[in-house]
Amino acid sequence: MLEVVGAGPKGSAVNDWPEVWKRSAESKAVQQEIEVLLQGNDVRTDPVNTASQTEFAMPFWSQLYHVTRRVFQQYWRTPAYIWSKIALGTMSGLFIGFSFFDADHSIRGTEGVIFSVFTVSSILATLAQQVFPMFVSQRALYEVRERPAKAYSWKAFLIANVIVEVPYQIFTGILVYACFYYAVDGVNSSDRQVLVLLYIIEFFIYASSFAHLVIAVMPDAESASHVDVLLFSLILAFNGVLQPPNALPGFWKFMWRVSPLTYWISGIVATVTHSRSIECSQPELAVFDPPAGQTCGQYLTPYLRQSPGQLVNPNATAGCEYCSYTVADQYVSAFHVDWDDRWRNFGLIWAYIGFNIAMATILYYVFRVKKWRRG
Template identity: 35%
Template sequence: MLEVIGAAPGAHTDINWPGIWRQSREYQAVQDELRRLVAESQSSTQNSKATHTEFAAPFSTQFWEVTKRAVQQYWRSPAYLYSKAFLSCGAVSYHPSTLYDDKYSRRSPEPNVRGVHLPYCFQPQLVDQILPIFVSQRTMYEARERPSKAYSWMAFLGANFLIEALWNSLMGVFSFILWYYPIGLYRNARHTNAVHSRGATVFLFVWVFFLFSSSFAHLVIAGMDSHEVAGGLVGLMTILMFSFCGVIAGPHALPRFWIFMYRVNPFTYFVEGFLGTALADAPASCDDNDYISMAGGFVADPDAADSDLCEYCAISETNRFLKLVNINFDNRWRNFGIMWVFIIFNIFAAAGLYWLARVPKRVA
C-alpha cells in the first residue's frame, strides 16, 4: 500500500490521492454524517434533561423495580411476617372473652371505654417491629445501591412506605375480624339500623390505625442510625400520646399548659372516632348496685305493683358517658380525615428528615 501511494522508499506516483479521496462518494458520505452529528449537537434535544439525569431509569421504573424487590424480600423473610401477624392478631384475640356481652353501667363507664380501646394499645410494639427491618434495608442501600446510582433515595423510601402499608393493611383486616365481631360491638348499631355502615366505619379506623403506626415508625427511624435509640423515642412518644388522648384524663381535667398535647395528639382523634363509632347510640342500664331510690332518670319498671321494686337509673344510652370523656359520634368523619393528615405528614416529614440527615449534599 505504501508503494502504491508513493510513500515507500524509492517509490513514486503521479496520482493525487487526496484529491481522489475528496471527490469520492465515501468522502461525501463521511461529510454528510459529520454535518448530521454537528446539527444534532446544536439542537434542543441534546440539551434536554433526559440526557443529563442522575439515574439511568426514570423514577417510575425505579419505584416499580424497588417495590418488587421489597415484596420478594418480605416474602422470603417469613419470620418477620409471622411475628407481625402474631402481634396483630394475638393482641386482640384475648379480649373478646373478657368483654363479650358486657353491659354499660352508670357506675363505671370509663372501664367500658378503656376496655374497647385496650386491644389497640400494642401500637409501640407494632412500631418497634418495623425499625430493625428498615435499618437493615437502609444500610444495604447506602452501602451498595446509592454509590452505584442504581436508584434514588426517594424510590427507596417510597417502596418501603408502600410495602409496610400493604402488610399492615392486611394485618388490620385480620385484627378487625378477630376483635369486632367476637366482642359483639356490632350489636350497638342494631338500635339505629346501621350495623353494616358502622361496622365499615370501625374497620376504616382500624385500618387507619395500622397505617399511622407504619408511617410513624418511618418518621422516627428516618434520620437515626440505631433502631434501639429510635425504639426508646417511640416509647416516650407513645406514653405521651396515650396519656393525653382524653381517655385517662379529659381536656377539662388537664392543666392549661398541657392542653396543646391533647389537640396535636393523633390518638385524640383516633380514640374519639374509633370509640364513638363502636359504642355510640346504644342503650345503657344500671347494675343492681347502681340504682338509687331518689334521683333523676327513668323508671325501669313503671308497672311494678310494689313501690319497693321501682328502680331509677341516671342514664339510658351510651352517649351520656361517652360525653364524659369528650367523645362525639358526629365527629367520626372529621377524625378519620385528620388521621390521614397525620399519616401524610409523617411520610413527608420522614422524607425530609432522611434528606436532611443522610442524603449526601453537593459541595458548591
C-alpha cells in the same frame, strides 16, 4: 489528494496541500462543526443521549416499580417478620376481646368498651418497633451499595418501603378486628361494623407511617425504640381516656388536641356506643324514697324533664331507683366523643398518616442525603 496538488508518477506538485485544504469548503464545514461542539450547541443532539446523561438510568416511576417489587420479594422471603406481625395482631386482639368479653349495657360495661379501644391503641409502640429492624437492614444495603452506584434514588427507596408495609398492615388489622370487635360488642349494624373495620385498618397503617417517621434518621433500631416509646407515651397519656380534657392542666391541653389517638379513639368509640342503651346495674343506681303520698314518678317528673337519666320504677312509693344515663352517648360526651364527628376524625387520621410520610421523607433527606458544608 495527489490530483489536487498536481503530483503523481509523471508530475510534480504545483499546489500546497495545506493551503488548498484551508481554502476548501470542506475545511470550513469541519471548522464550523468543531466550533459548535466546543460551544455545546450541537443542534443534532439525540434525545436519547440527553436522557442518558441524567443521574439515574431509569425514570423515577420505573425505579419505584422495580424497587417496590424487590422489597415485596424480600418480605416474602422473610416469613419470620410476617408471622410476627400476624401473631402480635391475633394474640393482642384475642386477649383484649376476651378481657372485655360481651360488655353489658351498664355504665361499667360502657367503660369496658371505651377501655377496650384504648387497649388496642396501646400496641402502637410494639407495631412500630417491629418495622425498625427490617428498615435498618434495607437502608444499610441501599446506602452502602446501591446509592453510591446510582442504582436508584433515595425517594424510590423510602416510598417503596412505606408501600410494601401497607398490605401486611391491612391484613393484620382485619385479624385484630375479627378477634377484638365481635368479642366485645357482638354483631351490630353493617354500616357500623364497616366503619370500625376501616378505623382498625387505618390505625395499623398509621402505625407503619409513625414507624418510618421515627426510624428515618435514627442510626439503629435500638435508638429508634427509645424515641418511639417517648412519643408513644405522650400521645397515649393525653388522648382523653385516662383523663378527660376538662381535667387536664391548661398547658397540657394542647397535647390532647395534637394527639392522633384522641381522634382515633373518639371516632371508634362514637361508632360503637351511639344509641347504645344504658341499663344501670344495682350498685350504679341512686336509691331514695319519695315524700309520703307520692310515687317515684310523680316526685321526679320536674327533675327528669331536665336530666339525662331515667327512673327505673316510676310507680314505686319507696326505694326509687334512678340511673344517671339513658344512652351511652350521654356518658361518652364527657370525653368529648360525638357521633357527628366520626367521619371527620377518620379523615384527620389520614392527614396524620400523610404528615408522617412527608416528615419521614424530609428528615431522611436533611440528615442522610443532603451534604452540608462545614466551616
